């Protein structure tokens with residue numbers, strides 16, 4: 613995000629770096645938690661794909677397909693094509709970790725069906741957030757470097773929209789996970805003992821979204837402080 617332009621400034625050290633380290637920790641934690649509970653097999657022998665299909669059908673979402681997708685932690689729900697895509701480690705796995713992830717992704721499909729407002733808002737922010745997070749910081753940094761305030765302000769505004777995207781992602785993700793746990797509890801496909809690891813896996817995944825939001829907010833605050841410092845010169 614354009615750190616190279618100013619080198620390492622004080623705001624980078626006190627704001628961005630701690631958030632970045634937290635994000636690294638969250639990434640490590642989600643992988644280690646997932647790896648731990650991918651060894652715990654559910655008693656009924658259901659796969660990630662099975663549980664996704666079961667939850668979707670019980671919610672009347674027969675038209676939402678479940679597909680396998682390559683990569684690690686690449687699981688997602690695609691609202692445009694209405695497809696739940698599960699990674700190789702989740703799709704055919706009977707581990708409680710895989711079931712948790714699969715249930716979480718169906719949570720997004722249910723959000724889509726019930727027109728959950730934060731999800732709709734998040735979708736409208738997707739295009740502008742992409743632009744905002746890629747070019748916004750560079751515009752702001754150039755504006756600060758060359759003392760051109762309009763460029764700085766537009767850059768900061770664009771990046772603010774990207775930060776809004778990261779923030780609205782939080783209720784969307786937390787809500788999908790709570791729907792997942794709730795549906796696994798009510799359907800009774802998992803035992804009481806199997807639900808607890810699912811909570812841990814989903815909790816670790818939620819922390820990565822909190823970390824991403826923290827990095828984005830810290831980066832934004834840094835840009836605002838650098839810009840106001842420049843104005844005071």
Ligand SMILES: [Zn+2]
Pocket residue numbers: 716717720784785788
């Ligand atoms: Zn999600």
